[in-house]
Amino acid sequence: MPRVRVHNFSVSLDGFGTGEGQSLDAPFGHAGVRLHEWFFATRTFHAMQGQPGGSTGIDDAFASAWETGIGAEIMGRGKFGPDHGPWPDKEPDKQWNGWWGDNPPFHTPVFVLTHHPRPSVPMDGGTTFHFLDASPAEALAQARAAAAGADIRIGGGPSTIREFLSAGLIDYLHIVVVPIVLGRGERLWDGQEALEDHFQIEAVHSPSGVTHLTLSRR
């Protein structure tokens, strides 16, 4: 049975997965890039950007696991772009297709959850963005069909992960605790009391200062 997986999802010590005040220029709000510096330093991220180099230690070992065996991703609209409500009414050839550039790093179908569906957008490199107004279970069924037997990645943000967790649909999470206190934003763990009853949780620290958690469904 294909698994449903979360990878490389960073939270602050106080459990915020994004900061407050997301905008086009600030995808993570007041958190800036501080939740993701451990990831940006890795060889895996460098390779995504077509750049050489990058760290090859513990952080990269975790980072690189994000792609293996994945056949589709499901993400919240906030991971695609900062807009809320109806999509801006622009000419199709001027359409803004998210934060991920012409050749997004996913290389699979990506299902963007939104109450405002729009036509699918094929991108370079094998990524196609589909837009769904669907429950977690419905979205997962569509993603499974598209993934053709491979695993599904739940890409975030925090509220999307929470919804899939609350629906009991996630098999594995890799969560990275970054030693900063954000104070505000969107929390990952809210509504997840006693999550440990359903997951085996392991922790390992990295020389970079972050702690990697793995949560594996029992």
Added chain:
Amino acid sequence: MPRVRVHNFSVSLDGFGTGEGQSLDAPFGHAGVRLHEWFFATRTFHAMQGQPGGSTGIDDAFASAWETGIGAEIMGRGKFGPDHGPWPDKEPDKQWNGWWGDNPPFHTPVFVLTHHPRPSVPMDGGTTFHFLDASPAEALAQARAAAAGADIRIGGGPSTIREFLSAGLIDYLHIVVVPIVLGRGERLWDGQEALEDHFQIEAVHSPSGVTHLTLSRR
């Protein structure tokens, strides 16, 4: 200069330092003992109880550091007992002197913060409970005088630690992240945005599953 230190303070993944519903029979509310199992397993805790045995690995190394060089403790009233408001009016010889037994493990002066001062209570083994209605800075001044040059421990609970952090009075914290999601209770990190600007934070995991954080004032 003597330092102000926090030791062995456990929080859940979602940052709760105590659960909801503290009472005489449930000092940690719905959290039960789950935040403290790592500590109860250590040789340090066993010795506090006059018992042999206990683990002697990473968890015990951290646990044992709590006593070294400490001359006084400051704690919130909730760490002394579950009562709020005026103290129950009982005969002095029937007075309940907290959760810590006849021979509390502190063996120093202990300053209990309360809006309802009462006479000091000397206990066996060198612990004396003093009851103060005072600001963090005032309480610290009294504790420093009593500690005669030794360090001061801030014993918790979460709100007491937060108050001392917000006042900039803490030099060192040892925080233990336990892999459970409590969902409700009292949070440690609230109001501490950008704490990392003031502390060097390190993390190390333990085979027991917990992660020890040290926060050292820059």
